[in-house]
Amino acid sequence: MALLEVNGLKVYFHTRDGLVKAVDDVSFSVDSGETLAIVGESGSGKSVTCYSLLDLLPKPPARIEGGTAMFDGVDLLSCDANSMRHFRGNDIAMIFQDPMTSLNPFLTVGEQLIEPLIYHPDKTRIQTRSNARLRAIELLDEVGIIEPEKRFDCYPHEFSGGMRQRVMIAMALINEPRLLICDEPTTALDVTIQAQILKLIKQLQQKRNVAVIFISHDLGVVAGIADKVMVMCNGTVREAADTESVFYRTENDYTKKLLAAIPEGPKVMETRAQAGAPLVEVTNLKTYFKDYSKGVAGTQKRFIKAVDGVSLHIQRGEILGLVGESGSGKSTLGRSILQLAPITEGTVSFAGTQISGMSPNQLVPWRRKMQMIFQDPYASLNPRMTVYETLAEPLLYHGIATRKTIDEQVQHLMDDVGLARANMRKYPHEFSGGQRQRIAIGRAIATKPELIIADEPVSALDVTIQAQILDLILNLVERHNLTMMFISHDLSVVRYISDRVMVMNKGVIIETGDTESLWADPQEKYTRELLKAIPLADPKLERERVLSRSL
Amino acid sequence: MFRFAINRLLQAIPVLLVVISITFLLVHSAPGGPFSADKAVPPEVLKALEAQYKLDQPLWQQYVGYLNDVLHGDFGPSFKYPGRTVNELIASGLPATAELAFYAMLVALFIGASAGVVAATRPNTLQDYLPMSAAMLGICMPSFLLGPLLVLVFGIHLEWVPVSGWGDSAGDKILPAITLGTGYAAYIARLSRGGMLEVLSQDYIRTARAKGLPESLIIAKHALRGGLIPVIAFIGPAFAGLLGGSFVVETIFQIPGLGRFYVQAAFNRDYTMILGTTIFFATLIIVFNLLSDMLAIWLNPKLRQEARGDH
Numbered sequence: 127m128a129l130l131e132v133n134g135l136k137v138y139f140h141t142r143d144g145l146v147k148a149v150d151d152v153s154f155s156v157d158s159g160e161t162l163a164i165v166g167e168s169g170s171g172k173s174v175t176c177y178s179l180l181d182l183l184p185k186p187p188a189r190i191e192g193g194t195a196m197f198d199g200v201d202l203l204s205c206d207a208n209s210m211r212h213f214r215g216n217d218i219a220m221i222f223q224d225p226m227t228s229l230n231p232f233l234t235v236g237e238q239l240i241e242p243l244i245y246h247p248d249k250t251r252i253q254t255r256s257n258a259r260l261r262a263i264e265l266l267d268e269v270g271i272i273e274p275e276k277r278f279d280c281y282p283h284e285f286s287g288g289m290r291q292r293v294m295i296a297m298a299l300i301n302e303p304r305l306l307i308c309d310e311p312t313t314a315l316d317v318t319i320q321a322q323i324l325k326l327i328k329q330l331q332q333k334r335n336v337a338v339i340f341i342s343h344d345l346g347v348v349a350g351i352a353d354k355v356m357v358m359c360n361g362t363v364r365e366a367a368d369t370e371s372v373f374y375r376t377e378n379d380y381t382k383k384l385l386a387a388i389p390e391g392p393k394v395m396e397t398r399a400q401a402g403a404p405l406v407e408v409t410n411l412k413t414y415f416k417d418y419s420k421g422v423a424g425t426q427k428r429f430i431k432a433v434d435g436v437s438l439h440i441q442r443g444e445i446l447g448l449v450g451e452s453g454s455g456k457s458t459l460g461r462s463i464l465q466l467a468p469i470t471e472g473t474v475s476f477a478g479t480q481i482s483g484m485s486p487n488q489l490v491p492w493r494r495k496m497q498m499i500f501q502d503p504y505a506s507l508n509p510r511m512t513v514y515e516t517l518a519e520p521l522l523y524h525g526i527a528t529r530k531t532i533d534e535q536v537q538h539l540m541d542d543v544g545l546a547r548a549n550m551r552k553y554p555h556e557f558s559g560g561q562r563q564r565i566a567i568g569r570a571i572a573t574k575p576e577l578i579i580a581d582e583p584v585s586a587l588d589v590t591i592q593a594q595i596l597d598l599i600l601n602l603v604e605r606h607n608l609t610m611m612f613i614s615h616d617l618s619v620v621r622y623i624s625d626r627v628m629v630m631n632k633g634v635i636i637e638t639g640d641t642e643s644l645w646a647d648p649q650e651k652y653t654r655e656l657l658k659a660i661p662l663a664d665p666k667l668e669r670e671r672v673l674s675r676s677l
Numbered sequence: 678m679f680r681f682a683i684n685r686l687l688q689a690i691p692v693l694l695v696v697i698s699i700t701f702l703l704v705h706s707a708p709g710g711p712f713s714a715d716k717a718v719p720p721e722v723l724k725a726l727e728a729q730y731k732l733d734q735p736l737w738q739q740y741v742g743y744l745n746d747v748l749h750g751d752f753g754p755s756f757k758y759p760g761r762t763v764n765e766l767i768a769s770g771l772p773a774t775a776e777l778a779f780y781a782m783l784v785a786l787f788i789g790a791s792a793g794v795v796a797a798t799r800p801n802t803l804q805d806y807l808p809m810s811a812a813m814l815g816i817c818m819p820s821f822l823l824g825p826l827l828v829l830v831f832g833i834h835l836e837w838v839p840v841s842g843w844g845d846s847a848g849d850k851i852l853p854a855i856t857l858g859t860g861y862a863a864y865i866a867r868l869s870r871g872g873m874l875e876v877l878s879q880d881y882i883r884t885a886r887a888k889g890l891p892e893s894l895i896i897a898k899h900a901l902r903g904g905l906i907p908v909i910a911f912i913g914p915a916f917a918g919l920l921g922g923s924f925v926v927e928t929i930f931q932i933p934g935l936g937r938f939y940v941q942a943a944f945n946r947d948y949t950m951i952l953g954t955t956i957f958f959a960t961l962i963i964v965f966n967l968l969s970d971m972l973a974i975w976l977n978p979k980l981r982q983e984a985r986g987d988h
Contacts, residue, residue: 182886214889222887227880232902232978242888281978297888 127196128155129337130179130305135193135203137171137178140186148174148188150361156354158304161331161338163352163369165345165384167588168559171361172341176307178203180218181210197305215242219298223310225290229282235293236262236278242301265296269326287452288319292326299330305337312347316451316615321659321675324351328672343588345388346661349373350668357381369665387593388663389622397625397640398603399444403478405577405609406440406463411472413455413462432458434633435472440577445603445610447624447641449617449656455633456613460579463611464496465489477576494524494573501582503562507554513540513565514550520572543568544598560591564598571602579611584619596623617660621645629653678974678984682967689963696959697747697952701740704948730756743952752953757945763953770935773843777853777926777934778919784858785915789865790908796866797873797904798896808866815863824856824929843932857926861915865908873904906973913969917962 137149149171156162164172177183179195179202195202202213219242222228230238240258259278266274269292282290291311298306308327312320328351331338342348348355349369356366357380365378376382414429432455440446450456461467463474465481474482481492500506507516517536521527527535540547543564554562563583570578580599584592600623603610614620620627620641627644629636629652637650648654658675662668718726727733731742746753752763792808799805831852832840839849876882877900885899886892924936935954942950974980 180887182883211889211891214887216889220884220887222880222884224880228884230881230885230899232976233899234978238884241885241890245888245890245894281982283979284982294884297884 128157130197131155132195133193136191137174138191139188147361152363154356156337158337159335161340161352163340163348163355165348166358170358172358173309180214216246216301217303218305219303220307221294221298221311224314225287225294229290231282234279234281239297265300269296287315291323307339309341317659324672345663349663349665350672373665387590389618399441399625404439405442407475408438409473411436412470413458413467414470431633433462436635440609442609444625445612445623447620447627448613449620450630454630456630457581460581460613464498464579495575496577497570497575499566499570499580499583501585503566506566509554512551512553517568517572524573539568539572559587563595577609581613685967700952700955704951709946753949755950757947763949766938767957770938773932774923774934777923780854781858781919784854785861785865789862790869792866793869794873796870812863812866815859820856820925827852841931853926853930868907868911872907876900876904909969909973913965916965921958
């Protein structure tokens with residue numbers, strides 16, 4: 127009998143809009159030393175499955191309608207609140223997706239770290255504070271926190287995202303759990319940090335022989351770390367098998383669709399760049415922000431150099447990819463080019479005219495020629511405006527449409543971005559994430575711009591939706607003769623869509639090149655590391671890579 | 678933190694100046710004057726009185742003279758209490774009012790915060806609806822209705838506490854404190870419920886649960902600090918409001934506080950008294966707002982460190 131055996135698990139949400147079968151008849155098992163990956167898109171029920179094991183779902187609306195989850199002979203689903211507390215943070219520990227919000231900002235990291243030790247109902251583990259502290263410092267060291275004694279008394283905001291996730295891992299391991307549940311533990315992290323965290327989890331698991339349930343939407347991540355894979359969709363299991371079978375020999379249509387949606391490899395084609403004068407020319411651009419926080423070594427930094435001397439050009443018709451990790455300044459660079467962020471130094475020219483230094487009024491006629499698509503389609507659309515209003519606004523403001531023609535023009539826009547005309551009077555919350563991004567794209571192309579800067583336009587989307595939106599963007603670029611700067615942290619996406627790629631780090635451009643030559647022969651060490659850190663959806667290759675990547 | 682405080686106090690100067698100017702203009706433009714009483718005063722006496730209190734000077738001269746006095750911490754003589762200065766009157770009324778406000782604040786914080794926290798732990802159940810309905814009632818109930826009701830029940834029928842007075846007999850501070858504090862308790866209950874609900878939905882509360890901490894510890898240690906920050910931000914203005922709004926309660930319970938002087942001064946056209954009390958309350962509001970903002974900063978580790986690195 128395996129350590130955890132889940133049988134016929136059913137979790138339903140009783141909402142005002144009716145019954146949602148979040149998890150419907152799901153069975154799986156995982157044993158010590160084994161890693162089970164649960165893969166699926168958002169809403170597939172993968173997280174709900176795991177939260178229900180530790181009774182972490184909000185009830186109501188959630189209700190467990192059936193099934194058993196035998197952990198070492200005890201049914202987790204039917205045990206009372208007190209025995210559940212014995213399991214939580216003790217035999218079963220959990221790591222969450224977003225390390226930025228999963229630690230309490232009001233308490234020191236050390237205090238939070240030792241809590242599972244000193245407050246646990248399992249009296250055999252009760253320790254004195256000083257013992258707990260020593261144990262915690264030991265673990266911090268093990269998960270790769272430098273100077274753990276000092277860091278013990280720091281607050282979460284003094285840690286980077288990757289370091290916080292290490293703290294979360296240490297916190298999960300402190301009571302030596304037998305089952306570790308990781309809920310998208312690397313989704314919020316940069317690709318190089320992701321590689322480090324994956325390696326760490328894999329090493330710790332091998333050392334301690336724990337069972338791991340690894341929830342992810344990213345098949346590449348799963349390939350290197352899982353022994354078994356369970357694919358979920360709409361609350362049901364679509365496929366469950368060992369990792370090799372799922373990746374190499376799947377017969378399941380849904381799994382095939384997921385694998386096919388991974389943007390891998392180049393889209394072979396001629397460069398779209400047109401000869402002649404570039405559309406955008408940036409010379410020695412610098413954007414500094416005032417820094418009010420204390421410097422790392424106690425020194426006062428006066429400025430954050432978000433963009434520190436960047437020169438670039440974008441040819442008409444081309445898609446220029448801009449990759450970099452969080453904090454590299456790539457978003458600020460995009461906004462600076464569009465004059466949406468105050469430039470400290472340097473010039474930006476658009477179609478031969480210098481637009482940096484123009485007053486807001488002078489910029490108005492240029493704005494319609496340069497548009498932006500933002501990352502989060504949930505936040506970037508006004509929730510109180512219908513799609514119609516959102517799309518009509520720029521058309522009317524820039525005088526492109528009149529009251530007479532506006533209806534027709536908005537309908538054309540809806541067609542362009544693949545939305546049904548019937549949905550015109552709906553509000554953003556009535557659409558899915560992918561549809562909302564279509565609205566945002568429609569808003570951007572409404573004024574018939576020449577340049578679009580897309581800032582992580584597919585990062586918040588599921589992989590199958592991501593593929594659709596990327597194809598929509600490619601299609602629109604060609605049909606409307608657009609020029610685009612495509613900003614992303616995801617190198618595979620950038621490779622798929624771009625003609626030329628720039629790699630940015632710490633405010634400067636590290637390397638520029640044609641997409642395929644850059645992939646084939648990166649010149650800079652940073653680029654090589656970045657490329658090496660991308661997980662491949664190939665278990666045989668990826669397994670070796672997970673552990674061989676240098677920390 | 679120090680620079681933050683100095684900055685805020687500097688910002689307060691123009692605010693106070695505007696308050697003084699508007700109040701000055703308003704009291705002087707209101708019909709009647711401090712000496713236009715019911716019975717006619719002989720013109721020569723009136724003239725002498727006006728000369729004594731400099732009311733015969735042009736308005737701008739009075740204004741400049743008054744500003745100069747205020748700058749030296751002198752609110753001038755009272756027009757209605759001969760021989761007493763406004764400073765003396767404020768000093769004599771303040772202790773009772775401050776004490777009343779303090780007790781009322783204790784009542785408000787204790788009842789309000791506990792009701793809010795209790796409600797937030799089980800939202801949309803009876804445990805939530807009951808205290809929140811009571812809070813709604815508390816907000817709607819004016820103190821001139823609640824006070825006499827409390828007196829009727831606990832003072833006259835049950836004879837548990839005295840019906841009025843201040844410091845004369847044991848327990849005579851209970852009813853005024855409750856009467857004054859109830860409205861604020863209700864606000865604090867709603868604020869703390871909202872704050873707690875938001876914090877309890879945070880990811881780090883889920884982390885705490887996943888660690889196996891008992892629910893009581895999760896509330897007390899992980900949720901309370903963040904959840905009560907809106908309440909702390911409210912304490913400052915509430916305190917000032919309690920001090921200024923106590924006149925109804927002071928009247929009901931015959932308390933010799935500042936609030937009563939304030940209202941009487943308005944009726945009597947006691948120019949200096951109105952101005953003096955207004956400036957005094959305005960200063961209190963500014964100071965208490967500053968204090969509660971500083972407390973809210975201090976409670977947040979990130980802001981605290983940034984504030985420390987500030988000077």
